[in-house]
Amino acid sequence: MGKKESGGDFKKEKMKRSFASDNNAGVSPEIIEAIRNANKGDFLAYGDDPYTKHAEEKFKEVFGHNVKAFFVATGTGANVLSLSALLKPFQSVISAESAHINTDECGAPEKFTGSKILTVKTPDGKLTPELIEPILHTSHGEHQVVPKVVSITEATELGTVYTVEEIRKLTDFAHKKGLFVHMDGARIANAAAHLGCNFIDITGKAGVDILSFGGTKNGMLLGEAVVFFRPELAENFKFIRKQGGQLLSKMRFISAQFLAYFENDLWRRNALNANQMAKLLESKVKSCKKLEILFPVESNALFVKLPKDKIEALQEKSFFYVWDEISGVVRWMTNFLTTEKDVEEFAGSVFEVLGC
Amino acid sequence: MGKKESGGDFKKEKMKRSFASDNNAGVSPEIIEAIRNANKGDFLAYGDDPYTKHAEEKFKEVFGHNVKAFFVATGTGANVLSLSALLKPFQSVISAESAHINTDECGAPEKFTGSKILTVKTPDGKLTPELIEPILHTSHGEHQVVPKVVSITEATELGTVYTVEEIRKLTDFAHKKGLFVHMDGARIANAAAHLGCNFIDITGKAGVDILSFGGTKNGMLLGEAVVFFRPELAENFKFIRKQGGQLLSKMRFISAQFLAYFENDLWRRNALNANQMAKLLESKVKSCKKLEILFPVESNALFVKLPKDKIEALQEKSFFYVWDEISGVVRWMTNFLTTEKDVEEFAGSVFEVLGC
């Protein structure tokens, strides 16, 4: 353009590749292009448009012809609305203590559903039937909330990934106990890429009842979906979504993104890159005796225990978040655009600051 | 492109210019361009990015240096979060019976705030001190909710516009009674364009305390803002927004839209076009004795009483919404892209179907 671009020019402020969070990355060019292409002519709002119809069909292709998919604005929105569809206020949801719904949604689930979250300590962010079992022993009748949903996150908030078998075991157990299974799939693409499977394999086929399907952290501009694998549970969801403030008027621009996201497996290419860069980072830094990598690196996050007095200096080189300030655990995340050079540079900073 | 565009090709399904709702239009090209330009490099998420900082500054320029602006995903989100910032659950908000918060948000305000809406019948969608006064006579003590907010919509849901003086009278009255004034500005651009004034003249300068500032209906892709004219009321708003599921991760793409929206008065050009086309439509059809235009056409909507047996035939020519099926009132809306030709065509259909 030669001069100031409309919308501001922040080139000089431009950050280096961030290892702070995968949503620090921008948007896949294919997604931007899809938005541009959708901007032709008038269409009915709120989802009564052909892009949305098409995208809803696409979700059936991807997740099974029985599913119903609804698009929403935010991941927190997807989670609280999913839970709302399953829970009455006196019922509760069981999650790992580290679950996003428990730690990072500012109490949105409790506020919106009125329900309690019963948390379980886990070694690696993953629930198991054995971990859940004790919580189901309730004997106080109406004085206690009634467990009704198990919520798991795939990939977990700690970067680990449930295998198909682990999910199956959990959903079998849950269903036997009369519980629904909700999956927070904010990073489900990273999980599927890691497992080398399709979305359906770790969701509907594995017994998941409802899914918060995230696109934003893996290259979309904005867009999450709530996917029902039991369509009868979706009966009132249009109203729940509207009352939850999550119904977008110019829906076609979300739908068009989803179409592009699934096209030519854009989602998998993006996620694979992020995952591979995380493994690369792991391989680069694991030799350093001054740090400790805490969980298996199975998606695009590393949780690393650092000497507490070095954290700030390293953050100055490249900002990232402290996960637990007491123990000195930090989180490093890669994204769909992270390059080998980015990783090398970052690993270099680590070695330099820590003096490995 | 010559072949199927990514994201689907719906050219054949493309609607004619819609008179159903202003959010049926697409997005201003300047907005799309701003989104594209913002897609360069990594930036911190959730608003800690230079685009958002810049846009927040821009809001101060536009609305006064004291204001605090927060960006959210939807208009319903903006309204319920605004009200949440002002209300305790036992307090109530007074609105026109025709207000969007009362009729078209699926009970989101009640659900999210726990508060009651006290409604007032109005002749034209506009509240006045005289209309509000009787509702303030409460004598049942703690048995009654406590009025705390007056919510007005500018332009109103009926297409009318409060003048600066009307707003001033209302805010003076409200403040004297210890009430806050909230403005639902989903179509504030149309109002300001109609009045030939700036946003600040009908908001902060006129005594409004908090504003839901809408961009989506006037050419943005997605983006609303909550603007506080008393910054002390904003103290907790970041938490309210997050808990409300309205915090967008890749915020920069909303902020960049707002920057483009204010640049070179894009908002005014867009709104003026919509308003002018509404006046044009009014002038074209008002001679027809078989219809009745119900309210002054001051923004981009016409409310028209039609012979009930003609509505369907006209909808088939060009879809629009029935506003009141009992009385046969329908709504026709223009948007920032409506052309004179569109209006002529639509008016032609009206004459043809009604046999004027």
Add this chain to the structure above:
Amino acid sequence: MGKKESGGDFKKEKMKRSFASDNNAGVSPEIIEAIRNANKGDFLAYGDDPYTKHAEEKFKEVFGHNVKAFFVATGTGANVLSLSALLKPFQSVISAESAHINTDECGAPEKFTGSKILTVKTPDGKLTPELIEPILHTSHGEHQVVPKVVSITEATELGTVYTVEEIRKLTDFAHKKGLFVHMDGARIANAAAHLGCNFIDITGKAGVDILSFGGTKNGMLLGEAVVFFRPELAENFKFIRKQGGQLLSKMRFISAQFLAYFENDLWRRNALNANQMAKLLESKVKSCKKLEILFPVESNALFVKLPKDKIEALQEKSFFYVWDEISGVVRWMTNFLTTEKDVEEFAGSVFEVLGC
């Protein structure tokens, strides 16, 4: 007693018979006696006691063998929990504008259910199918709340009484439209006494789905019941009651009151007295040209329009509540202990102050 009674001696402060509200009266001696008799030995709490079992059986005798009754602490509690059992937050309840749930529960229904109340203006506090019909014309899809419950009050807040036929017409209409019918029976005893029928005739037999059955205003110390005429709706009610803070631990003392209340038709004797005294008061004052009795006196309340400048002087003689300070409407209520002498005295004050 000769000396200070335990619990304080307020004989000198003792009010004259109040015409302000029926809950200003004390408690029937039979009720006090029942409480005393129930105070023998230990019993399980929260309703697992023989008094409660017995009382639940009694409700089946009175209301039909299919009903399920649950005891709660307050009338507002009974109403909001009833509505909670019927409504999802995006659904709405239709009531008269004058309904207690709309005007005198400080927004408890909205706060607790998250649902909206859609109000209808009525001439006399009574809903009819014709009055409700227009509200059911909704065409905005998920943008609008979904009517799901009609709530009527028997006797109404304006002292009028629905006949059996009126209720039947309403419930038939509601059921045809897919709506439940809730009855706020805070003064159902006065209605049944007026109609000379049994409780079942104006509830289950007339098609009512759920009832807030009030005892407190008619001689009980404290105690309301939620009565389900469709037992399947009661499935989760024990949890709703507990989560609503309405589960009383020493339940037997509530249950024992209900047993005494039904015994030998104590409820009817009490209600009849209140009703008769209201009619007597009406007959005494209606000749006075300076006041206007607004509604048919069918239970134990008179709504009377007074010269506004006389209200305070009359309140000083005997306190009562102003119903509408703008128009000068006041409410006078009789109770189960009101005597002819009380009425004569009060009517005398009216004549004296108004100068009839």
Add this chain to the structure above:
Amino acid sequence: MGKKESGGDFKKEKMKRSFASDNNAGVSPEIIEAIRNANKGDFLAYGDDPYTKHAEEKFKEVFGHNVKAFFVATGTGANVLSLSALLKPFQSVISAESAHINTDECGAPEKFTGSKILTVKTPDGKLTPELIEPILHTSHGEHQVVPKVVSITEATELGTVYTVEEIRKLTDFAHKKGLFVHMDGARIANAAAHLGCNFIDITGKAGVDILSFGGTKNGMLLGEAVVFFRPELAENFKFIRKQGGQLLSKMRFISAQFLAYFENDLWRRNALNANQMAKLLESKVKSCKKLEILFPVESNALFVKLPKDKIEALQEKSFFYVWDEISGVVRWMTNFLTTEKDVEEFAGSVFEVLGC
């Protein structure tokens, strides 16, 4: 009486003295007498009566002249309304994992306040600054709820009692961190009796900000109070109580009970008896090698680990609740009427069934 008493005759069903819960006991005769005495004449409802005025004054005498006391129907009501007065929905309350608000109120706090409860594992039901400290390290900004209240229970749900010094240390810590301290005093009388102090010593003087003061478990029929030690926090409480469905119409009968409860230290005599009987039971059974008493017996509860295969047989002798079915922990509670003979009989059953 010679014939059937009004309200039913359940003499034959009468339980032996229960060790299941202190609210299985009846009501102190002094309380019944106070209710009877309050039943004279008409008084304004909802607390505008001399009994309530008097009782409010009494609370000032007992808790300090600055306090404001409000009477409510249930303990759950008292707790959730207290928390509502202190919390915004995005703020959280910290409690012991074993706290009643967390385990036995069916999610009422989350439902009513919208807030999250952050729980802390404790060895004995008692929070300490050291246990709370780690929870206050929050670094996720608006993504996390904001701790605002520490809630402690005195005596705890595990039968232990905070000393004055322990409370002081906690409240100093909390206030330094900007947190309020709520005390759930469902069994505060047992704690004060154990410590040999007055209520004020473990509440206002020790830094507590707000108290749920329970009377029901210690000989009242029904009645709890919310006591504000910072009167400015009570500003809106009348509305919160009404909207919470906890405002009792014939309030005088609650107030009269409180007056009798404080008169001649009835509360202390009742609590002392319960406490002494618990100690007696402890002394009787502790020699038995087949059981293990888990916590110091400082109020009126024993938590005892039993051989799991003996629990049912012992319950058949005298019913009590299993506290943790996995580990075989049960709870035995004494009450204000428990006699030495009751304890001896129960201990006898224990020895017999366990074969000590």
